[in-house]
Amino acid sequence: MQACAYEREGRGVPWGDVLLCAVAAVSWSLVGMAATAALALHLLGADSMGALGPMAAATVALGAGGSVTPSGDVSAFGLDEAEATTAIDIAPLGVGLVGALLLAHFLLRSLRGAGVVITPVELGARVGSVLALFVAMLAGLAWVGHDVVTIDGEQLGIDKGIEEGLDRLPDGIGDKLPDGLGDIGDIGGIGGLLPDRLGDLAEAKASVGFSVDTVPTLLGGTVWAAGVLLIALLASRRTPLPRGLDVLHRVVRPAASALVAVVLVAVAAGFAAAAYAMIGDDHPRRIAGAALLGAPNGVWLGIPVGLLVPWDGRATGVLVRFLPDPVDDLLTGSSDKALTLGRLAELDGRVWLLGVAAVLMMLFAGVLTAVRSPKAGGAVGFAGRCGVRLGAVTAVGLPLLVWLTGVSADASLSVFGFDAFGAGIELHGRLGVAVPFGAAWGFGAGVAGALMACATGAAGGRVSPLASVPVPVPAADSAGVVAEASTAAGPYRPGAPHRPPNPDTNPYLRPPGDASSAPTMVGPIVPPPRPRPRPHPNRPRPRPRSGDWPPPPPPPPPPPEAPPRRPR
Numbered sequence: 307m308q309a310c311a312y313e314r315e316g317r318g319v320p321w322g323d324v325l326l327c328a329v330a331a332v333s334w335s336l337v338g339m340a341a342t343a344a345l346a347l348h349l350l351g352a353d354s355m356g357a358l359g360p361m362a363a364a365t366v367a368l369g370a371g372g373s374v375t376p377s378g379d380v381s382a383f384g385l386d387e388a389e390a391t392t393a394i395d396i397a398p399l400g401v402g403l404v405g406a407l408l409l410a411h412f413l414l415r416s417l418r419g420a421g422v423v424i425t426p427v428e429l430g431a432r433v434g435s436v437l438a439l440f441v442a443m444l445a446g447l448a449w450v451g452h453d454v455v456t457i458d459g460e461q462l463g464i465d466k467g468i469e470e471g472l473d474r475l476p477d478g479i480g481d482k483l484p485d486g487l488g489d490i491g492d493i494g495g496i497g498g499l500l501p502d503r504l505g506d507l508a509e510a511k512a513s514v515g516f517s518v519d520t521v522p523t524l525l526g527g528t529v530w531a532a533g534v535l536l537i538a539l540l541a542s543r544r545t546p547l548p549r550g551l552d553v554l555h556r557v558v559r560p561a562a563s564a565l566v567a568v569v570l571v572a573v574a575a576g577f578a579a580a581a582y583a584m585i586g587d588d589h590p591r592r593i594a595g596a597a598l599l600g601a602p603n604g605v606w607l608g609i610p611v612g613l614l615v616p617w618d619g620r621a622t623g624v625l626v627r628f629l630p631d632p633v634d635d636l637l638t639g640s641s642d643k644a645l646t647l648g649r650l651a652e653l654d655g656r657v658w659l660l661g662v663a664a665v666l667m668m669l670f671a672g673v674l675t676a677v678r679s680p681k682a683g684g685a686v687g688f689a690g691r692c693g694v695r696l697g698a699v700t701a702v703g704l705p706l707l708v709w710l711t712g713v714s715a716d717a718s719l720s721v722f723g724f725d726a727f728g729a730g731i732e733l734h735g736r737l738g739v740a741v742p743f744g745a746a747w748g749f750g751a752g753v754a755g756a757l758m759a760c761a762t763g764a765a766g767g768r769v770s771p772l773a774s775v776p777v778p779v780p781a782a783d784s785a786g787v788v789a790e791a792s793t794a795a796g797p798y799r800p801g802a803p804h805r806p807p808n809p810d811t812n813p814y815l816r817p818p819g820d821a822s823s824a825p826t827m828v829g830p831i832v833p834p835p836r837p838r839p840r841p842h843p844n845r846p847r848p849r850p851r852s853g854d855w856p857p858p859p860p861p862p863p864p865p866p867e868a869p870p871r872r873p874r
Contacts, residue, residue, distance in 0.1 A: 318427075319425075319427055319428045319431050320428075321431070323416065324416075324428075324431050324432050324435055325435060327412065327413065327416035327432060327435075327436075328432070328435035328436045328438075328439045329439065330412050331408070331409050331411075331412035331413050331416075331436050332409070332436060332439045332440045332443055334408045334409075334412060335405040335406075335408040335409040335412075335440070336366065336405065336440075336443055336447075338404045338405055338407075338408045339366045339369055339370070339401050339402070339404055339405040340362055340363070340366055342400065342401050342404045342598055343361075343362040343365035343366050343369070343398070343401050343599075344358055344359075344362040345595075345598060346365075346398075346400070346401075346594075346595040346596075346598035346599045347361055347362060347365065347595070348595070349591045349592065349594050349595030349598070350591075350592055350595035350596065350599075351591075351592075359450070360450060363447045363450045363518070364516055364518055365398055365401055365599075366401060366405075366447055367444065367447050367448065367518045367523050367527075368396075368397055368398055368401075369397060369398045369399070369400075369401030369402035369405065370402060370405065370444060370523075370526070370527045370530050370531070371397070371402075371523075371526030371527050371529060371530035372444065372447075372448070372518060372519070372522065372523030372526050372527055373518070373519040373522040373523055373526065374516055374517070374518055374519065375516065375517055375519055396603075396713050397603075397710065398599040398600060398603075399600065399602035399603045399606065399710060399711070400597070400598050400599045400600055400601050400602055400603070401598075401599065402530070402602075403573065403602050405534075406534040409436070409440070409531065409534055409535070409538075410534060410535065410537075410538035410542075413432065413433070413436055413535060413538065414538055414539075414542050414545050416432065417429070417432065417545045417546060418544060418545055418546070420546055421546060422546055422772065423546050423547070423548065423549050423552075424546045424547065424548055425548060426548040429547075429548060433535055436531070436535065437528060437531050437532060437535070440527065440528075440531045441524055441527055441528050441531070444523055444524055444527040445520065445524060447518065447523075448518040448519070448520040448523050448524070449520075537562075537566065540554070540558055540559060540562045541559065541562040541563045541565075541566040542559070542563070543555070543559045543560070543563050543678065543770035543772070543773065544770055544771070544772065546772070552772070555770065555772045555773040556679070556680055556773045557695060558695070558699070559678075559770070559773070560674075560675050560678035560679040560695070560770075560773070561671075561675045561679075561692075561695040561696040561698070561699040561748075561752070562699050563674070563678060564671045564672075564674035564675040564678065564696065565671050565696070565699050565700060565703050565748075567671075567674060568667045568668075568670050568671045568674070569606070569609070569703075569707075571667075571670075572605050572606075572609060572667060573601060573602050573605050573606075575605070576597070576601040576602070576604060576605035577597060577601050580593055580594070580596075580597035580601060581597075603711055603713075606707045606710060606711045607711040607733075608660055608664070609664055609667070609704075609707055610704060610707055610708050610711075610735055610740060611645070611646070611647055611650070611660065611664075612647060612660040612661045612662075612663060612664025612665070613661075613664050613665075613668070613704065613743060613744075613747055614646070614647055614661075614743060615704070615708060615735055615736065615739055615740045615743055616644050616645065616646045616735070616736050616739060617644070617645040617646070617733060617734065617735045617736070618644060618645070618732075618733075618734055618735075618736070619645050619713075619731070619732050619733035619734065620731075620732050621731045621732075621733075645733070647660065647661050668700075668747050668748070668750075668751035669751050669754060669755055670755070671696060671700075671748075671751055671752075671755070672692065672693075672696055672751035672752045672753070672754055672755020672756060672758075673755035673756075673758055673759055673764075674755070675692050675695065675696045675752055675755060675756070676688070676689075676692050676752075676755050676756035676758075676759035676760070676764070676765045676766075677759055677764050677765065677766070677767055677768045678768050678769060678770065678773075679691070679692055679695070679756075679765075679766065679769070679773075680766055680769050680773055681760075681765045681766030681769075685756075685757065685760040685765075688756055688760065688765065689752070689753045689756035689757050689760065690753065692752040692753065692755065692756035693748070693749040693750070693751075693752035693753035693756065694749065694752070695752065696748040696749065696751060696752030696755075697744075697745045697746070697747075697748035697749035697752060698745070698748070699748060700744040700745065700747060700748030700751075701741050701742075701744040701745035701748065702744070703744065704740045704741075704743065704744030704747070705737045705740040705741055705744065708735035708736075708737055708740045709735075709737060711735070712733065712734045712735065713731055713732070713733040713734075
């Protein structure tokens with residue numbers, strides 16, 4: 307395999323394979339994202355308000371780090387000269403996760419066929435071709451992703467939200483309302499201008515357009531794809547790297563792969579929870595569609611909260627109804643409030659289970675780091691190295707989760723300065739606090755997981771071949787062709803095994819038994835009789851002795867002589 311890799315370095319970059327890999331990776335990634343977005347929107351019933359294709363294209367652009375701007379005249383709602391403002395900043399991480407997994411899978415699969423090492427030129431060509439093709443395809447989505455959506459107040463449940471809001475109003479609120487809104491009187495018999503406007507709001511239909519912003523989408527898509535490929539290269543333990551970066555096999559990749567694995571397992575647990583919530587619910591299709599779009603959003607938001615990272619947020623209007631309990635009770639109000647695990651547990655004691663789950667997740671990441679790291683030295687030194695490596699990786703990964711799961715949504719409808727309808731959600735984590743918290747949690751989990759792995763004998767049991775075998779440095783001849791190094795493995799120089807030696811499975815490693823402990827034989831050992839040699843056919847037979855019986859047969863008579871020939 308090494309010789310093949312060195313020969314490829316002498317040949318140059320296989321551009322045909324590079325382009326084929328880029329086409330496969332980008333096409334499968336975008337197809338997976340589009341299928342996930344279309345299915346989720348269909349389950350949510352969004353296709354009843356507009357065309358499914360443009361909405362799916364806009365959702366894919368949002369999932370890939372793009373930007374979508376709403377537009378249009380919202381002067382419906384029974385009001386003249388109405389001014390509507392909307393701003394949404396939230397990424398459907400479910401769509402983005404599907405595209406990221408497919409994009410990374412096909413790129414890493416092509417890199418594994420390059421051998422033990424890969425040249426920087428070939429690695430740059432493969433990554434650059436994938437980025438260029440992905441950005442070109444995003445430009446096509448920006449051209450397709452624009453449409454007009456008809457919003458129906460009755461389908462959105464605005465009338466139910468108004469009724470619930472009126473039921474919560476205290477008695478005597480009519481005396482506190484300003485003059486000109488009509489005689490309120492009893493809450494059950496509310497009348498005047500306000501109920502007319504609320505009724506128009508509930509029965510209104512508005513046409514809102516949306517379009518994908520081309521330049522922000524291309525820039526965001528480039529950053530998104532580059533980040534996905536970088537994380538994939540750092541977390542893949544069996545993908546070759548250029549010479550000089552082989553230290554990443556032993557230092558970074560075990561911890562990075564462990565953290566990525568536990569984060570993906572957490573997302574799988576979120577989908578399982580959504581499937582359980584669908585049982586017995588009146589609208590299981592909506593739960594499934596929301597899970598396809600936003601299950602990673604909720605799970606990756608819960609991980610920093612469980613690890614005690616504080617969040618700042620507020621929620622107003624009917625959008626509060628879409629927040630889970632008890633987050634809606636904590637964020638309701640006009641002032642910003644800190645969302646922490648302790649404050650949530652004051653409203654519902656079961657929230658402490660979120661912290662327990664987050665701690666167990668980090669401990670599992672520490673065990674995986676120890677199992678996938680080459681073991682060298684004593685248990686204490688090995689645990690310290692695992693803690694430092696996982697702490698460094700978590701110090702980068704935890705702020706990334708906090709940044710990805712930030713939410714900002716605001717919508718308002720105002721007439722002559724009077725706010726008739728307003729809703730908004732703001733939720734952002736503190737990145738400055740997430741960095742030291744991630745380092746501390748990673749170091750503690752790495753040390754504890756490594757000690758547990760050493761105690762059970764699992765430390766270093768799943769080390770990658772690239773991390774256990776140092777890559778030899780080949781030499782080049784005068785023609786520039788790279789030849790195989792003298793230290794490379796061959797038929798007379800076997801390489802290092804892929805797993806540690808085990809005497810239980812290799813009989814050649816077992817020591818021979820002690821000969822002195824063998825049982826003593828009873829009596830002398832009599833050798834078997836030697837067989838009598840067979841006589842040679844041309845050798846004269848020995849004369850029989852008197853005691854031999856039966857006597858041997860007589861020798862055959864000599865052949866008769868030929869008669870003499872007559873003379874002529």
